[in-house]
Amino acid sequence: MEVVQEYMQALYESELYPEKFICHYKQGNLVDVEDPTTGKRHKLLTFCTNDVLGLVQSEAVKQAAVDAIWQYGTSNSSCSVLSGRIDLHRQLEQEISEFKHLPYTHLFVNAWMAMQALMDGFCHLAINIPGFSHTRETLILTDILNHGCIVSAVVNADNRSGKVFSHSPDVRVKPYRHCDMGDLERKLRRYARPGDRIMVISDAVFSMDGDIAPLPEMLDILDNYPGSVIVMDEAHASGAIGATGGGIYEHFGITTQSVLDRGIIPIIMTTFSKFAASAGAAISSHSRELIDLLDVSPTSIGTISLAPPLTAAALESIRQVRQNPELVQQLQANTRYLRSRLLSEGFTAVGETNVIPVIMPEEINPKQFARQMMEEYGVWVSPIWFIAKPRLRITANALHTQEEMDCLVAAMVATRNGLSSAKKPVSVS
DSSP states (O other), rough: OHHHHHHHHHHHHTTTTOOOOOOEEEETEEEEEETTTTTOEEEEEESSSTTTTTTGGHHHHHHHHHHHHHHHHHHOOOOOTTTTOOHHHHHHHHHHHHHHSSSSEEEESSSSHHHHHHHHHHHHHHSSOTTOOOOOOEEEEEEOOHHHHHHHHHTTTTTSSSHHHOOOOOOEEEOOOTOOOHHHHHHHHHHHHOOEEEEEHHHHHOTTOBBBBEEEHHHHHHSSOOOOEEEEEEETTTTTSSSSSHHHHTTTTTTTTHHTTTOEEEEEEEEESSSSSSSOOOEEESOOOHHHHHSSSSHHSSSSSOOOHHHHHHHHHHHHHHHHHHHHHHHHHHHHHHHHHHHTTOOEEOOOEEEEEEEETTTSOOOHHHHHHHHHEEEEEEEEOOOSSSSSEEEOOTTTHHHHHHHHHHHHHHHHHHHHHHHHHOOOO
């Protein structure tokens, strides 16, 4: 423990440790937040929630969660393959499959488990079967800015429990430069071998940069590798891009069937913590065998199934999205408005989605900027200074009004001006 204690002391002293606030009340985008270090409370307008469609406060969604508790209790107390599967799971899987246009879906308690189970299952299969031999190596190409759940899963793909127990063949993982299709193509030409099982995996919308993966170009490259698999993590794409919030395939006007017709296998991960007012994740595929395999992968078999209220909330949320595409249209309109306002005031707002990173000048500390926004203007934004290039990570949602977005921009301008003035040297006559 000495190493941990020494490291954490250095982290505290460097001011890289993130601030953690306690929320006491939420209503729409208004929150009551406590600073646990001082005990001070703030009433804030938030621009750092991932509740992109505002469904967390939906009466229908809340009632669905309550009803599920009365029918099933608060937990299933087991994994799906034992006694933990309920009818709500089947309904949610069917709803996701229809939403993503892939017929088979498997639920998980979060995205990290979903990605790890996918890698365990796809790369190493599951339990040993007498007389069955798995000899084909797997080559995984991954965007260098993929979410941590992908990074964790792929870097462990060659030493996870599947390989330890089944003696399955090697997995080779090669990163490619962010959204650089020339680099992806070069890496495939260089590293793909005859007989390899090829997987390309990417965020659909990148969580820190707010940009969209170039799916059409990715598919064009994979045309040269029949049978290859393309995995899209749609955590920030579902409910946010595409005319009805269907995600990256709808955004580009591509059907999953057309991808299959090209000899490429699409797999989609959907998460519920952003657009679906809940928690949990799902893997969807055209292959029933792959989805059944996930049931017996080492990651799945010992993990509790998604709790009834979370399942019900996600189910009702997805139904709300599919029945009310105007929610998605409002989100996209708000995104365009807020981005244009930030750019007009000289802020460097990158990306193209409702995830709006504002890159900060080197002389401005995002943590200090966000703290001043909170204390002086009652606006809450997320400062990022310890895992990416310093920035404010702002998220627009469907509930924001133009007045609220104007309030954010005005506060940012005032804070920038105040900090810039404080850093100017005083002239001596």
